[in-house]
Structure formats: structure tokens, C-alpha cells
Amino acid sequence: MYKKLPNLVLGFHGCRQDVFENVIYHGERLKASSNAYDWLGHGIYFWEQNYQRAYEWAKNRYDNQAAVIGAVIDLGYCLNLTDSAGADILRSGYEILKIRCEAADVELPHNRYSKKTKDVLLRDLDCAVIQQIHDYNAETQKTAFDSVRGIFLEGENVYPGSAFCEKTHIQLCICNPNCIKGYFAPLKPDDSFIIP
Numbered sequence: 456m457y458k459k460l461p462n463l464v465l466g467f468h469g470c471r472q473d474v475f476e477n478v479i480y481h482g483e484r485l486k487a488s489s490n491a492y493d494w495l496g497h498g499i500y501f502w503e504q505n506y507q508r509a510y511e512w513a514k515n516r517y518d519n520q521a522a523v524i525g526a527v528i529d530l531g532y533c534l535n536l537t538d539s540a541g542a543d544i545l546r547s548g549y550e551i552l553k554i555r556c557e558a559a560d561v562e563l564p565h566n567r568y569s570k571k572t573k574d575v576l577l578r579d580l581d582c583a584v585i586q587q588i589h590d591y592n593a594e595t596q597k598t599a600f601d602s603v604r605g606i607f608l609e610g611e612n613v614y615p616g617s618a619f620c621e622k623t624h625i626q627l628c629i630c631n632p633n634c635i636k637g638y639f640a641p642l643k644p645d646d647s648f649i650i651p
């Protein structure tokens with residue numbers, strides 16, 4: 456009943472300069488990711504309201520070819536992992552995945568730590584659980600989720616003893632591309648004015 460979030464959000468997608476130009480200047484659409492380690496399952500990824508984090512990610516990956524695409528997004532029917540109801544859905548998805556892996560005599564996927572940081576960056580298990588939820592909804596003819604939204608604690612502690620992390624962010628995975636209402640080239644702020 457409360458899965459439809461009532462507002463539009465801004466999302467930022469880190470990418471290479473050529474992808475930016477193709478989307479912004481030539482009307483192409485961003486392509487969905489379908490890696491086994493995608494944090495929130497398969498779809499088009501954005502940092503919610505976080506241009507800086509999108510740019511840092513792109514800069515780390517593409518260096519001087521880094522770019523950021525902005526998007527206006529309606530999350531639609533959202534698997535919102537920022538509220539407690541999402542935990543029950545994840546738990547059910549995990550149990551179904553576990554049963555199916557046992558029946559097929561295959562090992563359950565595992566999340567893996569980054570070689571460079573203490574963060575869990577390769578989320579094979581989380582991706583498989585979320586994909587299982589999508590598959591189950593399709594098999595049982597339940598409403599498909601348009602998007603998945605999650606909070607991720609990432610990076611070093613902001614200060615000693617802190618539970619706040621430097622790279623904490625809300626990530627969006629858009630499963631239904633029609634949730635993306637438009638793309639834009641983010642502006643740099645005009646320093647002669649305050650930012651409202």
C-alpha cells in the first residue's frame with residue numbers, strides 16, 4: 456500500500472564522456488547493468504541527490520573521461536530498502552533463493568570485500584536475492600517493482616568512533632526505464648549567489 460513514493464527525485468549517473476554525449480546530445484538512453492555483483496539487482500543505477508558521489512565514482516573509474524548525467528526520476532512502485540518493510544521482502548527473497556540453490560545443488564552466491572577498502576563492493580548475494588524477488592513477482596503475477604532504493608554505508612568513519620561514513624549514499628536501481636522522465640547536464644553553481 457505504501458510502496459509508491461509520492462515525489463520525483465534527482466539521480467546522478469557517473470559515466471564516460473562519450474556516454475554523456477550520446478545521452479545528452481543524441482537522445483540515447485542509459486543501458487541497464489546486469490552484472491552478478493550489482494548492489495540492487497539489474498537496472499540503471501543512480502546516486503540519489505548526490506552529484507559529488509557520482510563524479511567521484513566516474514573519476515576513479517574513467518579518470519579524465521569522467522562525466523555525470525543527471526536524471527529526473529519517478530520511483531514508481533519501489534522496493535524501498537530504506538524502510539523496515541523492505542527487510543521482510545529481502546528475507547523472503549533470500550529464503551526462496553536458498554531453497555532453489557539447494558534444489559539445483561549450486562552454491563549460494565556470496566558478497567565480497569573490495570581488495571582496496573574494507574567495504575563490501577561485490578554484492579553477488581544481494582543481487583541474486585533481489586533478482587529472486589523480481590522473478591518471484593513475475594512467476595506469481597504480482598506487481599513488478601519499478602525501482603529499488605537502498606542506503607549504503609561506505610568509506611572510512613567521518614571521525615573516530617563515528618557510525619557515519621564518508622561515502623554513505625542512497626543508491627537507486629531503476630528497473631522500469633519509463634521511471635526516468637528526462638536526462639540533463641548538471642550545472643555548476645554560480646558562486647555569486649547562494650544555493651537555495
